[in-house]
Amino acid sequence: MATLSKRPIGIFDSGVGGLTVLKEVTKVLPREHVIYFGDTARVPYGNKSRQSILRFSTENILFLLKKKVKLVVMACNTSTSIALDYLKNTFSVPLVGVIEPAVERALSVSKQKRVGVIGTTSTVQSRVYERSLVEKDAQAKVYSKACPLFVPFVEEGITSGPIVQKVIEMYLKDFKGTIDTLILGCTHYPLLKKVITTYLRGVYLIDSASEVALNTKALLKKYNLLNQETRVRKEFYVTDEPANFSKLAQLFLGKPIKNPKVVNV
Amino acid sequence: MATLSKRPIGIFDSGVGGLTVLKEVTKVLPREHVIYFGDTARVPYGNKSRQSILRFSTENILFLLKKKVKLVVMACNTSTSIALDYLKNTFSVPLVGVIEPAVERALSVSKQKRVGVIGTTSTVQSRVYERSLVEKDAQAKVYSKACPLFVPFVEEGITSGPIVQKVIEMYLKDFKGTIDTLILGCTHYPLLKKVITTYLRGVYLIDSASEVALNTKALLKKYNLLNQETRVRKEFYVTDEPANFSKLAQLFLGKPIKNPKVVNV
Numbered sequence: 001m002a003t004l005s006k007r008p009i010g011i012f013d014s015g016v017g018g019l020t021v022l023k024e025v026t027k028v029l030p031r032e033h034v035i036y037f038g039d040t041a042r043v044p045y046g047n048k049s050r051q052s053i054l055r056f057s058t059e060n061i062l063f064l065l066k067k068k069v070k071l072v073v074m075a076c077n078t079s080t081s082i083a084l085d086y087l088k089n090t091f092s093v094p095l096v097g098v099i100e101p102a103v104e105r106a107l108s109v110s111k112q113k114r115v116g117v118i119g120t121t122s123t124v125q126s127r128v129y130e131r132s133l134v135e136k137d138a139q140a141k142v143y144s145k146a147c148p149l150f151v152p153f154v155e156e157g158i159t160s161g162p163i164v165q166k167v168i169e170m171y172l173k174d175f176k177g178t179i180d181t182l183i184l185g186c187t188h189y190p191l192l193k194k195v196i197t198t199y200l201r202g203v204y205l206i207d208s209a210s211e212v213a214l215n216t217k218a219l220l221k222k223y224n225l226l227n228q229e230t231r232v233r234k235e236f237y238v239t240d241e242p243a244n245f246s247k248l249a250q251l252f253l254g255k256p257i258k259n260p261k262v263v264n265v
Numbered sequence: 266m267a268t269l270s271k272r273p274i275g276i277f278d279s280g281v282g283g284l285t286v287l288k289e290v291t292k293v294l295p296r297e298h299v300i301y302f303g304d305t306a307r308v309p310y311g312n313k314s315r316q317s318i319l320r321f322s323t324e325n326i327l328f329l330l331k332k333k334v335k336l337v338v339m340a341c342n343t344s345t346s347i348a349l350d351y352l353k354n355t356f357s358v359p360l361v362g363v364i365e366p367a368v369e370r371a372l373s374v375s376k377q378k379r380v381g382v383i384g385t386t387s388t389v390q391s392r393v394y395e396r397s398l399v400e401k402d403a404q405a406k407v408y409s410k411a412c413p414l415f416v417p418f419v420e421e422g423i424t425s426g427p428i429v430q431k432v433i434e435m436y437l438k439d440f441k442g443t444i445d446t447l448i449l450g451c452t453h454y455p456l457l458k459k460v461i462t463t464y465l466r467g468v469y470l471i472d473s474a475s476e477v478a479l480n481t482k483a484l485l486k487k488y489n490l491l492n493q494e495t496r497v498r499k500e501f502y503v504t505d506e507p508a509n510f511s512k513l514a515q516l517f518l519g520k521p522i523k524n525p526k527v528v529n530v
Binding site: 042047050051052149152153156158239243 | 305306307312313314315316317413414418420421423427428432435504505506508509527
């Protein structure tokens, strides 16, 4: 398995949000090569149909397989919600989604088992979080809310101030006094952690990125695929011209990404 | 030219916004067949690159040509800003954009020739409105502002109330007392006319839809392509599954669109 273990980890997202996952993966697995793919020409996925999300996710994985990845992290809640089961049946490459890890963490920290879930319209409509939470703990009470304006606000760099506070109140007011744990079911939402925490004081926020990274490590270990490179490489691919991606990367990673490659999938 | 004139008018947009144009076209040209194409799988265009917008717009026109349209209305400000000149050089079918008609109307109603332009990031960055306004009237002073949150608000159906008022204030405060005319440079913005008018009292708002329809009529007349059907047909094509399109159509047209066809371009 030596040569197989030297292959990169593939991470894909509809756009830039998955960089929050990439950040944790490179922290937990610093000796792995990583390929990041952002489908920036078709972003966002969150308000598109099941059929389109299945097709886009399949094409994204096919692209990463051509790059000979040993494992794929689906760093997109919408893709994971809609497509993970289908893709697990289609591809033999190990797949890590972002939902299971968040669900397990939420149930382990929630005392009253009253869990809120926020995400895109497609994610919330899929009810995947709800099903998974109740499947693992029949006592769990789940409260879901689609927050479609959060992604545009994050992408405009508006993550604090009176307007975003109003938007947060609009979406989250029913959660006040109802939940003790909130799953941030979209990779953009960690950038709103501060305002959400201020609004929902005392509620424990779950951001799946670090759990996903630990999950990825466990899976690589299980399949004997861990790498031990000392000089690792990171490659970035996008489907739209990269100017906007590079600008947003600064928001998500705190540093720019130089020259991601543009590809057509 | 008899058979040619019987062909439909093609209208395309990145998604649903172009329905504001369709509405006016069918009002001004009630005896024409119309085909509407919304690229809902790749919507929005407004924050994507020049290269992607050129490619998407080309593919959309090729689709309409296969449907044997006699004229194409580009009911999308982003496409018109970026791609109109290129497409006019590429295709022989008559093309109507949404910018020229709005510019002419703005200059005809503005007394002080102080004109504001709002649109998506790509539209504003292209500076096409500015160039066109100054070309036609060297005295014109143009003030542009990208308003990337307006489309998500409209698509969420939030077109009134305190939050959208705050967003309007954030984007438009510099226009107060500065302009006498404002071009709504995006087909979604007519749905915000009421709140914008309240905020910018006394400013004349230009919504290009009716001008585009008159322009289309003039062009058909010029080429001797006017039709006189008594039973006209309207066809709708989208690239994503239509549930969301149909829901949004209700917002834009005030009535649902039944069973648009899903196609891949």
